[in-house]
Amino acid sequence: MDTDRTVYTVHAPNAASDVAGEMAAALAASSIAFRQSDPLYSNKLLSTATRVFGYADTYRGAYSDNADIRNDSDLLQQHGKTFGATDNIYEFCWDNKHAGLNVLVSQEVLEENLYDFESYKVNADSFICTLVPNSSYPHIKYSPGGLIYRPGGCNLQHATSLAFFMLVYAKYLEQSSKSVTVVANEDPQKIHHRGSANPSVKHHRRPIKCKEGTLYYMSPYPNPNLLVGALVGGPGEDDEFADDRNESSKSEPTTYINAPFVGVLAYFSANPNAI
Numbered sequence: 585m586d587t588d589r590t591v592y593t594v595h596a597p598n599a600a601s602d603v604a605g606e607m608a609a610a611l612a613a614s615s616i617a618f619r620q621s622d623p624l625y626s627n628k629l630l631s632t633a634t635r636v637f638g639y640a641d642t643y644r645g646a647y648s649d650n651a652d653i654r655n656d657s658d659l660l661q662q663h664g665k666t667f668g669a670t671d672n673i674y675e676f677c678w679d680n681k682h683a684g685l686n687v688l689v690s691q692e693v694l695e696e697n698l699y700d701f702e703s704y705k706v707n708a709d710s711f712i713c714t715l716v717p718n719s720s721y722p723h724i725k726y727s728p729g730g731l732i733y734r735p736g737g738c739n740l741q742h743a744t745s746l747a748f749f750m751l752v753y754a755k756y757l758e759q760s761s762k763s764v765t766v767v768a769n770e771d772p773q774k775i776h777h778r779g780s781a782n783p784s785v786k787h788h789r790r791p792i793k794c795k796e797g798t799l800y801y802m803s804p805y806p807n808p809n810l811l812v813g814a815l816v817g818g819p820g821e822d823d824e825f826a827d828d829r830n831e832s833s834k835s836e837p838t839t840y841i842n843a844p845f846v847g848v849l850a851y852f853s854a855n856p857n858a859i
Contacts, residue, residue, distance in 0.1 A: 586793045599645025608637035673707045674714055674723045676745045677737065678840040683711050687749050687756075694756045712753050715746055729823040738817030738833055744845040751851045772827045773806035775816055776836035780807040781829065801829055815841040 594600040611633035618626040676683040689704035714723030715732075724746065725733045734742040775781075781800045782792050787808075792800075814837035819825040826834055852858060 586791070594647055594650070596639070597643055598647070598650045599643045600647040600650075601640040601644050603647045604636050604640035604643075608633045608640060611636065674711050676749065677741055678838070683708075683749065684745075686711060687753050690753070691756050708753060712750065715750060725821055727819070727821050727823045731819065731823065733821040735821075738836060738838055738841060739820065740815055740818035740841045740845075741838065743818065744815070744841055744843075744848060748844040748847040748851075751848060755851075771810075772816055772825070772835060774827050774829050774835065775807060775811065775814070776829045776832040777807070777811060777814075780809045780811050783808055811837060813842070815845055817841070 594603065611629045615626045615629035615633060618629065673682050673686060686704045686708040689701050690708040692698040692701050693705040711723075713719055714721050717726060723734075724742070727733050731739075732743040732746050733739055734746075778797055778801075781803070782788070782797055783800070816837050817832070817834045818841075819834065829835055
């Protein structure tokens with residue numbers, strides 16, 4: 585790629601609770617992952633997470649509120665990030681973590697009896713109830729094959745995330761839970777991914793500029809490079825999947841699909857009798 589990859593920074597006293605909070609959460613989660621295999625690195629991650637969270641807590645506000653950052657309110661509304669949006673507590677996707685926050689903090693109420701956080705549990709209860717089939721207040725749909733479906737973007741980000749949250753909340757409530765995993769019979773051949781679609785450096789030594797990749801993007805042939813372990817957006821509400829690079833919502837692989845899916849698999853690996 586020959587496009588600019590500009591790195592931005594934010595400094596005190598400018599607010600950046602959203603950016604710093606996301607960073608702190610990622611660092612803290614990583615510290616848990618490395619706790620057994622590399623405790624020194626884990627401690628470094630945790631101390632950094634604490635320091636970054638301190639910035640988020642001290643200089644409160646969105647980074648986009650800073651004078652030198654372009655703030656397009658219409659664009660923010662389109663992405664469901666406007667404060668006070670009525671369905672925010674039911675959202676969890678790459679740019680909205682409200683539902684995950686409510687489920688996570690509910691653990692403090694259910695297991696530690698910290699009732700100061702009761703409002704989070706109320707929101708989590710409401711969120712989980714909207715996911716149950718035949719709910720009086722449905723927030724999602726189910727495809728004919730039983731796949732969770734929610735319009736907008738890569739659908740499997742919703743299916744994997746919501747399945748993960750139901751398992752987590754069920755564990756908090758000490759109830760059994762089941763989930764259905766839908767797996768394609770064949771791997772998609774034309775996924776929406778530049779590294780997979782373009783020829784590798786082994787066969788194409790010269791760098792491929794941004795617009796030069798159009799030739800390979802429009803190719804009728806399968807991608808030459810296999811992405812092992814990647815999950816794409818998946819089928820629509822009719823369970824139909826188009827193996828087409830142009831349909832990015834169905835054919836694009838993303839980390840925010842893989843991550844919650846790993847959580848679901850980890851649960852069933854540890855609890856094989858739950859299936």
